[in-house]
Amino acid sequence: MRWSSQELQTEQVGALPGLARLNNLVRSVQTPEFAGITFHEILCKSALNHVPGQSAMPFGYTINPYRGCSHACTYCFARTTHQYLDLDAGKDFDSEIIVKVNVAEVLRKELAKPTWGRHPVALGTNTDPYQRAEGRYRLMPGIIAALADSKTPISILTKGTLLRRDLDLLVEASEHVPVDLAMSIAIYDDELQQSVEPGTPTTKARLATVTAVRERGLDCGVFLMPILPFLTDTRAHLDEALRRAKAAGATSVLYSGLNLKPAVKDWYLLWLAREHPELVGRYLELYAGGQYAPKEYRTWLAARIKPLIRAHGLERGIVDPATGGLRSSALPASPERVPTSVSRTPAPRPDSSRLPAASSGRGSAGGGRPAGGRGPGPGRGPSLEAGPGAIRWAQSAEAPRSLIAAELPPDLAPTLF
Numbered sequence: 001m002r003w004s005s006q007e008l009q010t011e012q013v014g015a016l017p018g019l020a021r022l023n024n025l026v027r028s029v030q031t032p033e034f035a036g037i038t039f040h041e042i043l044c045k046s047a048l049n050h051v052p053g054q055s056a057m058p059f060g061y062t063i064n065p066y067r068g069c070s071h072a073c074t075y076c077f078a079r080t081t082h083q084y085l086d087l088d089a090g091k092d093f094d095s096e097i098i099v100k101v102n103v104a105e106v107l108r109k110e111l112a113k114p115t116w117g118r119h120p121v122a123l124g125t126n127t128d129p130y131q132r133a134e135g136r137y138r139l140m141p142g143i144i145a146a147l148a149d150s151k152t153p154i155s156i157l158t159k160g161t162l163l164r165r166d167l168d169l170l171v172e173a174s175e176h177v178p179v180d181l182a183m184s185i186a187i188y189d190d191e192l193q194q195s196v197e198p199g200t201p202t203t204k205a206r207l208a209t210v211t212a213v214r215e216r217g218l219d220c221g222v223f224l225m226p227i228l229p230f231l232t233d234t235r236a237h238l239d240e241a242l243r244r245a246k247a248a249g250a251t252s253v254l255y256s257g258l259n260l261k262p263a264v265k266d267w268y269l270l271w272l273a274r275e276h277p278e279l280v281g282r283y284l285e286l287y288a289g290g291q292y293a294p295k296e297y298r299t300w301l302a303a304r305i306k307p308l309i310r311a312h313g314l315e316r317g318i319v320d321p322a323t324g325g326l327r328s329s330a331l332p333a334s335p336e337r338v339p340t341s342v343s344r345t346p347a348p349r350p351d352s353s354r355l356p357a358a359s360s361g362r363g364s365a366g367g368g369r370p371a372g373g374r375g376p377g378p379g380r381g382p383s384l385e386a387g388p389g390a391i392r393w394a395q396s397a398e399a400p401r402s403l404i405a406a407e408l409p410p411d412l413a414p415t416l417f
């Protein structure tokens with residue numbers, strides 16, 4: 001195999017103390033095809049990650065075939081997880097990628113256990129399962145097949161257009177289990193998108209992926225997360241975003257403002273100082289109280305976007321508090337009535353001619369440049385008092401809260417992965 005010749009020497013691996021500590025590291029490889037990125041292939045001991053909740057059901061389960069993400073979004077809140085490996089939350093997160101090469105095999109064994117309850121499993125709640133490495137390692141087909149074969153509902157959130165490669169498998173899986181798909185598309189200004197998410201496919205390509213999913217008869221939500229204060233929170237940008245999501249065939253939309261954990265905040269502010277130095281002071285003020293923008297901002301944002309969501313006829317999706325991802329369609333509205341097994345009528349094949357045509361035109365309301373404009377923001381624009389918080393959490397007071405969700409104020413949706 002061509003990559004064999006790219007294998008790093010043991011001494012080089014040893015230069016990464018956290019990784020070297022892993023006794024399941026198989027090898028580390030670099031290749032010209034992925035310049036600047038090192039893949040650390042490991043043999044994982046478990047594939048399913050149980051996200052603890054505060055109540056018994058529903059349990060949240062996730063799978064993360066990769067750690068680190070070459071999509072390199074500057075705002076990514078999963079960055080902090082790299083610090084557990086003595087890697088940094090900045091460049092290392094983008095370029096030192098852990099690959100669980102045996103994840104599908106281990107998963108299949110875990111799902112075969114008689115104790116497995118066929119709980120919905122979410123992918124993409126931490127790092128992106130369809131990041132570039134997936135084109136090489138092809139871990140997702142084995143994961144999807146293992147989940148479908150075991151009648152386990154599947155939820156996938158991604159920025160990766162590589163999802164299209166697996167649509168046949170996902171359509172087939174949907175004939176046996178609920179399959180919930182969502183694309184994360186937050187930035188509708190091409191220049192800004194390439195700057196703040198430098199390793200991701202374009203917005204246009206991701207919207208085309210939404211359309212491709214819909215044409216195969218599956219629902220596809222759009223995660224409008226995170227909305228960046230003073231950059232993408234203008235009425236014009238939000239209107240443009242929702243118009244294009246709708247035109248692509250999105251079946252629901254979820255949104256939230258930016259959440260900046262400490263290490264992520266440092267990395268994001270470095271980018272901001274480079275690209276938008278005039279905004280640094282305003283961000284420092286907005287996030288002076290911690291990792292969240294103040295409630296006044298969130299309330300203001302909700303009041304701005306909710307009428308637009310209604311105007312575009314995009315019902316909001318529901319966040320699964322157990323995983324931080326899209327709530328599985330296998331789950332009922334009330335967490336107390338979670339089924340232990342599921343059945344589902346296969347998704348009808350839509351008449352693709354009835355899907356709205358994708359368009360690259362400008363916003364229908366508000367006009368003007370969709371992003372990069374300086375939105376009014378708190379204290380500078382429309383009323384701050386209107387509207388409740390941005391996202392409804394699971395409606396029951398007994399809803400479990402994941403490690404991710406538990407960190408969030410009740411009116412703030414989880415950031416993506």
Ligand code: SF4
Pocket residue numbers: 069070071072073075076077078126127128159416417
């Ligand atoms: S936000 Fe998602 S796609 Fe972007 S770097 Fe993080 S895990 Fe990857």
